[in-house]
Amino acid sequence: MYACILIRAMRGKVVKTLEGVKAVKGVVKAFPVYGRYDIVAFVDAADFNSVSKTSEEVNAVKGIKSTETAVEG
Numbered sequence: 001m002y003a004c005i006l007i008r009a010m011r012g013k014v015v016k017t018l019e020g021v022k023a024v025k026g027v028v029k030a031f032p033v034y035g036r037y038d039i040v041a042f043v044d045a046a047d048f049n050s051v052s053k054t055s056e057e058v059n060a061v062k063g064i065k066s067t068e069t070a071v072e073g
Helices: 014-022 048-059
Strands: 002-009 027-032 039-044 064-072
Touching (some): 014 027
Antiparallel strands (some): 027 039
């Protein structure tokens, strides 16, 4: 199961936040973007519960303002 997490970071915290997001288990790719969101992270997980857990861990990364997670079943 795959998911895409769209992340808004606090002002001036994108680089440090990106490092923290990349360190979360289950995140297979993360990179900065321009526009409404600051970071996009892709997750590969076994099931919905694993996606949910990874999303919670990403949300706990210091410097994150908000996230939205889109799941592809």
